[in-house]
Amino acid sequence: MAPRCALVPDPHGPGGRLQPLDDTGAPLGPPEQARDLAAAVAAREASDHPRWVWAATDSAYAPLLPLLPGRLARCHDLRLVEALLLAHEGRFGAPRSLGAAWARLRALPVPPDLPEPGLAEADGGQDTLFAPDRLQLPPGADPLTAVVAVHAEQQRRLGAITDPGARHRLRLLVAAESAGALAAAEMAHDGLPWRTDVHDALLTDLLGPRPTVPGAQPKLLADLAVELQLALGVKPFNPDSHTQVLRAFGEAGLQLGSTRAWELKEIDHPAAKLLIRYKELSRIHVAHGWAWQDAWARGGRFRPEYVVGGVVSGRWATRGGGALQIPRVLRRAVVADPGWLLVVADAAQLEPRVLAALSQDAGLARTAAGGDLYEALAASAFQGDREKAKLGLLGAMYGQTSGDIGPLLNTLHRRYPAAMGYVEAAARTGEDGGVVTSRLGRVCPPATSDFLDLTEAETAGESGGAGGAGGRTARARGRFTRNFVIQASAADWALALLAALRRRLEELPVQPADRPHLVFFQHDEVVVHTPANLADEVVAAVTEAADEARRLVFGDTPVRFPLTTAVVESYADAK
Structure with a gap:
């Protein structure tokens, strides 16, 4: 040592x-x-x-x-x-x-x-x-x-x-x-290479010219707000206010439970589409607009401030800057330096593969051995229907039971009993107030005193049985622990990948100024900034690091964790 x-x-x-x-x-x-x-x-x-x-x-x-x-x-x-x-x-x-x-x-x-x-x-x-x-x-x-x-x-x-x-x-x-x-x-x-001129052009195209008065709303957003008001035929209201939006739609005879996009898409009215567009553009303006550029993208670099282990599952958080959610429409601003390239690698369908490795389910491991896991799952268990395969497996991992998912889960139970048994056991542990761990031993938060009070009251017959508050609380905790074992173990693998890749980049025989280096990380994706002549070596290092992480975290498992790797000048071209 x-x-x-x-x-x-x-x-x-x-x-x-x-x-x-x-x-x-x-x-x-x-x-x-x-x-x-x-x-x-x-x-x-x-x-x-x-x-x-x-x-x-x-x-x-x-x-x-x-x-x-x-x-x-x-x-x-x-x-x-x-x-x-x-x-x-x-x-x-x-x-x-x-x-x-x-x-x-x-x-x-x-x-x-x-x-x-x-x-x-x-x-x-x-x-x-x-x-x-x-x-x-x-x-x-x-x-x-x-x-x-x-x-x-x-x-x-x-x-x-x-x-x-x-x-x-x-x-x-x-x-x-x-x-x-x-x-x-x-x-x-x-820092992540960031072209502020490209960013400014993208914002101008989306929102109109940058306002000359600090804090003022961009022209296209202001125009959308007026269009939304006219479409509803109501008095002026603030589209950024959840309460005012619900009231305005109600006055127009359109009852909304929330302003979530999926609910708005179900409404056949021009105002719904306008509100969706307004919310999309407003989110970009607030989270990655000109004020963000002034604060975070200085000197041609975006310098994210990560909080390692900032989420209970081991995933990272940030101290601001939105590093974990750069909008796809703005990734055109992430451009490699002249003579350099970006190697962008992300794990394909990571969490289902983690479940296969954790549960040691031989059938699911075989299904996860190739490329598109959902395609393979559909071929083996769902008559080729990829959407059903994906819906069923995600439902199993996240504890969804409503709608038409029941028959899909039954199919998975028959074909992959070890995998389904693994997540069910984690859910039962959570429902009983216990804790679960990731593959490497990260522990989930314990049950709260409110949880224990509610479930104890249910046991004593004081909270309405399984349909009461205690039952609902227990099932919610079961859904959390069911996914925690998978998501936290995926975070274990991602950390091991990051460490192995970082070491390999440092071992490349080049001068420090010419050394490829990690510039971005989010959950299951890494971005390396590299001299163009070393791009192939970086791609090989990424592949080797992923396999090393697999062995370190999961041992002798047949499950593979393939990475989709792209060598590009702009981050936007990687997808």
Whole structure:
């Protein structure tokens, strides 16, 4: 195993302290003071390739990135690991900062976690990021002492897991989650290539010229609002107000339960189509319009601020900027630099394949072995009807039982009993108030006290039986746990893919300035920015990384996780 080295930056200035550690977290000699932390880190990375140990990657690694000649290979992020261990130990949601972990170790009052920093704070520079109160340590506590002690305790807790398989998988998750934090910091530093001139032209085509008055509505949106009012024949109203829209449609004799697109599409009236169009354009204007461009797409790069593990399933979130949902119509603005290309790779039908691997259902594994899983499923079980095959399998994974899905589920139960039994068992665990885990051991949130009160009342005959509030609540939790085991395991695979791909890109024998690098990640899709002459090598690295992730997460499974890969100049051309 690689050596370890704890790292604590000085709160004000370029220096910091290092502490070599063994695998258990015990110090190997005295701490070392570095006047130039970046130079000291680069030298030790080149000589020892340690696993860096720090309180949080976004505060320790991100400020070093502009100063380092290359990237650090591996780390142990105490904040992320603490969250994983707390959930594993049944303390889901407990504070996870360095200060909180240190307080638990010393039997001190545990400080609550601070909110995730927003854009303004993240842009505040080194002093803001390194401020001691972000660590939540009590006055007088030494940050390096706390990092070393908390890391050693985390290593002890990992080693104390009695099941060897569970211990091995959770260690993999700890490494993958920390590697994800490195990748997230690097993607924010490098940025996704973004042509603001193309973006501006797309917005102008969609919305009209940019308003000259800040906060004013673009012309096409204002025109649509007037058209909508005239189509309904009512007095002026605000199309962005849910309440006012429902009232306006009601005054025109059109009763709406909501303003969701699927409901509007069922209404045979010109106003419904106008409202759908207005909502689409308004969403682009608010989420990725000119104000977004000013805030996020500076210097020819969109720099997403990812929150690793920001969703309970292990999926990432962002601190703003909409990095996980760039509208398809605006992807034309994502253009590689001259002489470079984008390699865009996304996993095909990932969650159904994850179910096949998790459940070890031989029949579903065979079905998932080829290209289009739904086509293969349709051929084997649904007389070639792909839509029925897709509807049935998605219904099984998400717990849908209404409508015409019953016969489809019955077919799946007969053909794939192990797979259906797997999700049904997860659902029953959730309905009973239990917790389920991902393949690598990420734990779902426990049942709330309200859930337990309602279901206990139902058991005592006080809530109307299975159709009462307790029954509805239990079934909702069952749907959540049913999907959690699949979605969280898919997130495990995606993290492993990201870590394996990042390592392979770093191993390419090129100068740092010419090195392909990850620039975008969302759930089951990665984008690499690469010199054009290395595109084929990047495609091969992506394929190899996907297979490595499959082996690491699911072991010896016949299920394959094919990636659809495109080499393009513009992100829009990848689909």
